[in-house]
Amino acid sequence: MEAKAATDDGAVGPDRTVIEMKGxxxxxxxxxxxxDVDFEVKAGEVHAxxxxxxxxxxxxxxxxxxxxxKDSGEIFVDGKATTIDSFQSAKAAGIGMVxxxxxxxxxxxxxxxxxxxxxPRTKLGLINDRAARDRAREILGGMGVDINPNAExxxxxxxxxxxTEIAKALVQDARVLIMDEPSASLAKHExxxxxxxxERLKARGIAIIYISHRMDxxxxxxxxxxxxxxxxxxxxxxxxxxxPEQIVEGIVGKQVEGELVYQARxxxxxxxxxxxxxxxxxxxxxxxxxxxxxxxxxxxxxLMGSGRTELAQALFGVDxxxxxxxxxxxxxxxxxxxxxxIDAGIVLxxxxxxxxxxxxxxxxxxxLLLPILDxxxxxxxxxxxxxxxxxxxxxxxxxxxxxxxxxxxxxxxxGNQQKVVIAKWLGTSPQVLILDEPTAGVDIGTKTEIxxxxxxxxxxxxxxxxxxxxxxxxxxVSDRILIMRRGAIVKNLAREDIPDEEALQLMVLGx
Amino acid sequence: MVSSTAExxxxxxxxxRLGQIDWRRYIIYIAFVxxxxxxxxxxxxxxxLSGNNLVNxxxxxxTITVMAVAMTFVxxxxxxxxxxxxxxxxxxxxxxxxxxxxxxxxGILAGLAVGVVIGGINGALVSTLGIPSFLVTLGMLxxxxxxxxxxxxxxxxxxxxxxxxxxxxxxxxxxIPGLLIWMALAIVAGVLFLNRTKFGRQVLATxxxxxxxxxxxxxxxxxxxxxLLLSGMAAALAGMLYAGRLHSGRFQWGQGDEMSAIxxxxxxxxxxxxxxxxxxxxxxxxxxxxxINNGLILAGLDSSQQQVVRGIIIIxxxxxxRKK
Numbered sequence: 001m002e003a004k005a006a007t008d009d010g011a012v013g014p015d016r017t018v019i020e021m022k023g024x025x026x027x028x029x030x031x032x033x034x035x036d037v038d039f040e041v042k043a044g045e046v047h048a049x050x051x052x053x054x055x056x057x058x059x060x061x062x063x064x065x066x067x068x069x070k071d072s073g074e075i076f077v078d079g080k081a082t083t084i085d086s087f088q089s090a091k092a093a094g095i096g097m098v099x100x101x102x103x104x105x106x107x108x109x110x111x112x113x114x115x116x117x118x119x120p121r122t123k124l125g126l127i128n129d130r131a132a133r134d135r136a137r138e139i140l141g142g143m144g145v146d147i148n149p150n151a152e153x154x155x156x157x158x159x160x161x162x163x164t165e166i167a168k169a170l171v172q173d174a175r176v177l178i179m180d181e182p183s184a185s186l187a188k189h190e191x192x193x194x195x196x197x198x199e200r201l202k203a204r205g206i207a208i209i210y211i212s213h214r215m216d217x218x219x220x221x222x223x224x225x226x227x228x229x230x231x232x233x234x235x236x237x238x239x240x241x242x243x244p245e246q247i248v249e250g251i252v253g254k255q256v257e258g259e260l261v262y263q264a265r266x267x268x269x270x271x272x273x274x275x276x277x278x279x280x281x282x283x284x285x286x287x288x289x290x291x292x293x294x295x296x297x298x299x300x301x302x303l304m305g306s307g308r309t310e311l312a313q314a315l316f317g318v319d320x321x322x323x324x325x326x327x328x329x330x331x332x333x334x335x336x337x338x339x340x341x342i343d344a345g346i347v348l349x350x351x352x353x354x355x356x357x358x359x360x361x362x363x364x365x366x367x368l369l370l371p372i373l374d375x376x377x378x379x380x381x382x383x384x385x386x387x388x389x390x391x392x393x394x395x396x397x398x399x400x401x402x403x404x405x406x407x408x409x410x411x412x413x414x415g416n417q418q419k420v421v422i423a424k425w426l427g428t429s430p431q432v433l434i435l436d437e438p439t440a441g442v443d444i445g446t447k448t449e450i451x452x453x454x455x456x457x458x459x460x461x462x463x464x465x466x467x468x469x470x471x472x473x474x475x476x477v478s479d480r481i482l483i484m485r486r487g488a489i490v491k492n493l494a495r496e497d498i499p500d501e502e503a504l505q506l507m508v509l510g511x
Numbered sequence: 512m513v514s515s516t517a518e519x520x521x522x523x524x525x526x527x528r529l530g531q532i533d534w535r536r537y538i539i540y541i542a543f544v545x546x547x548x549x550x551x552x553x554x555x556x557x558x559x560l561s562g563n564n565l566v567n568x569x570x571x572x573x574t575i576t577v578m579a580v581a582m583t584f585v586x587x588x589x590x591x592x593x594x595x596x597x598x599x600x601x602x603x604x605x606x607x608x609x610x611x612x613x614x615x616x617x618g619i620l621a622g623l624a625v626g627v628v629i630g631g632i633n634g635a636l637v638s639t640l641g642i643p644s645f646l647v648t649l650g651m652l653x654x655x656x657x658x659x660x661x662x663x664x665x666x667x668x669x670x671x672x673x674x675x676x677x678x679x680x681x682x683x684x685x686x687i688p689g690l691l692i693w694m695a696l697a698i699v700a701g702v703l704f705l706n707r708t709k710f711g712r713q714v715l716a717t718x719x720x721x722x723x724x725x726x727x728x729x730x731x732x733x734x735x736x737x738x739l740l741l742s743g744m745a746a747a748l749a750g751m752l753y754a755g756r757l758h759s760g761r762f763q764w765g766q767g768d769e770m771s772a773i774x775x776x777x778x779x780x781x782x783x784x785x786x787x788x789x790x791x792x793x794x795x796x797x798x799x800x801x802x803i804n805n806g807l808i809l810a811g812l813d814s815s816q817q818q819v820v821r822g823i824i825i826i827x828x829x830x831x832x833r834k835k
Contacts, residue, residue: 350726356722
């Protein structure tokens with residue numbers, strides 16, 4: 001292993017700074033996203049990068065990969081000022097990315113993927129598959145990973161996809177690996193394999209930038225941590241000098257989110273609306289049980305992969321419930337499709353509004369009317385004037401900022417798009433409203449408005465389930481918070497039992 | 512307040528509005544008018560503008576239009592139907608043979624049944640098994656064509672029933688050729704269904720974003736099944752119109768029409784990727800192709816040259832209509 005490191009990296013010794021980013025500034029459309037950020041990573045170091053949503057982590061990394069160009073600041077590679085303005089120049093500088101959404105071609109073999117774009121050639125200029133296989137075997141062997149280079153990638157589990165990704169980066173002589181939530185889609189024993197591999201890569205002098213929300217992993221694997229908040233660097237410290245509480249506080253910060261505070265609400269009713277007993281779907285949802293009362297807002301907290309989205313999709317009829325019972329107003333409910341759920345009065349504002357919530361090329365009006373076409377019919381035909389009236393009513397009721405509802409919905413800002421998704425359900429007068437990450441990618445002003453909408457609906461008797469990774473809003477809006485872990489609901493907490501955001505974060509992490 | 516700018520926005524002037532019109536959306540109508548005027552000047556003396564010739568342009572577009580209206584729904588739903596041409600051929604021979612043996616009404620029903628059965632099979636395979644419609648209907652193209660040739664032993668099937676010929680495109684109603692009435696019916700039904708019914712909106716939503724449509728409560732499988740069923744039925748009707756106009760059923764009727772129908776739909780501004788469709792655009796797409804054919808014949812080009820010119824015009828029109 002040591003001999004290998006020497007041939008790979010030549011002069012680079014341990015403790016040498018491989019990448020240094022200095023005074024990085026970046027704005028999108030006049031909004032500063034990164035302000036004077038410094039970041040560095042040394043050979044043989046695992047450097048954790050942490051921060052809340054919108055803190056600037058991914059923007060910083062995308063600048064390092066040449067996806068975005070910085071507005072000002074400098075990047076040094078091995079101490080030399082280097083321009084990184086494209087994927088190619090990042091690659092040339094030895095920067096490799098292990099993509100969160102994998103960048104492999106599923107139908108090609110492991111060896112073919114590893115050598116993609118840098119295929120070894122025969123004398124005739126044809127691709128030398130045998131050499132590619134040998135190279136893959138050598139790299140995978142060096143990583144201490146047992147994967148058949150001839151296997152098609154699609155036949156492997158996600159853990160192996162990730163290992164193949166890493167091998168692919170190494171073949172291209174990457175000396176810096178960026179890993180973005182690498183454990184998110186892995187099972188426990190697979191995470192162990194990943195950590196062993198990271199140790200081996202460290203020993204070879206490879207620098208690793210590790211982005212993760214999981215505190216235990218960060219402590220286990222990282223040497224130093226840098227925390228970003230609101231586009232600024234808050235601190236860079238060795239991990240043995242910071243406590244988990246400090247990190248959580250650093251990520252969360254003193255929220256200036258004025259109206260995002262909990263308002264105690266009158267409980268309108270003790271009447272049980274929705275009851276779930278031991279819902280099971282595949283491996284992601286394993287025996288989840290809860291009750292939702294009329295006019296109540298439940299917050300669902302949990303890590304990625306804890307089964308929150310799967311629960312929402314099961315309640316909305318997207319995924320068939322394999323076992324368990326679902327009762328609405330005391331009557332058993334079977335859902336074969338979203339239409340069944342909608343007919344029963346259960347609606348979902350899905351996690352991915354662009355892929356699941358909206359027909360982007362269609363107008364605001366068409367999107368708003370899609371679930372309620374029956375209500376705007378006159379003598380059997382959809383009536384444009386009725387549709388126009390209904391659209392206008394929904395737009396005004398929810399304060400969607402739109403100049404012309406006949407224009408495509410993809411011209412609206414993210415926040416306004418989300419309001420359209422929510423508003424389109426209100427025409428259906430639902431009994432249960434489920435919102436999956438309703439404020440992702442939404443500015444703070446709209447966030448407050450969405451929280452206001454949710455409260456209003458609950459006051460009108462709708463039962464609401466809110467899934468969110470953003471704890472301030474979860475705490476602001478929920479009457480009760482359920483914590484999910486491994487497909488089940490493990491805690492059922494009244495709002496007043498959670499003193500603050502840090503407490504919630506620690507509970508979610510399993511404290 | 513910052514938002515005051517939005518509130519005080521003034522009404523745009525006429526010139527500004529004119530500038531805002533997205534010309535690409537209307538390229539088919541512009542092209543139609545330009546080419547029409549061009550032929551009118553060039554070929555006026557060869558009788559291009561005579562009433563007879565103008566009716567001919569419509570008549571030649573009629574059967575394609577009937578298929579293309581249904582194809583508009585299929586393509587707007589992000590699917591395709593390659594089997595329409597041979598379904599038309601099969602329905603023409605089935606209708607002709609049934610009329611010869613059992614009479615008029617069973618003949619009409621049998622012809623339509625061809626469309627229901629084949630369209631239904633196409634739809635079921637696509638929606639329940641999830642096989643791409645391109646493959647299902649490509650296979651069906653061969654099956655229907657082969658069947659039509661097989662059961663007739665390649666022989667034409669004459670139709671002697673005057674009533675059938677009168678109804679299905681061979682006769683006139685007053686001064687109006689029957690074909691034009693069928694064409695008008697197809698257009699009116701298509702416009703109403705696509706723009707003014709729940710079904711039409713759901714077709715567009717399914718084609719625009721199937722997952723979002725499903726999440727909005729649209730039964731997208733049923734929608735996909737229905738558009739392919741309708742396409743089969745329209746193709747069968749087109750085949751029966753061929754049979755009426757040409758007084759016989761033949762397996763060759765409709766051969767290659769799938770390409771003309773698809774071209775008419777795309778020329779008319781329906782997105783090949785689904786989500787947007789215009790039935791009136793489709794009508795003009797079909798008319799444009801018929802117009803070009805007609806003009807080129809009058810100009811004395813032979814059929815090989817016509818095909819080259821027609822191909823160039825189609826590519827040009829689609830290229831100009833392309834989004835930036």
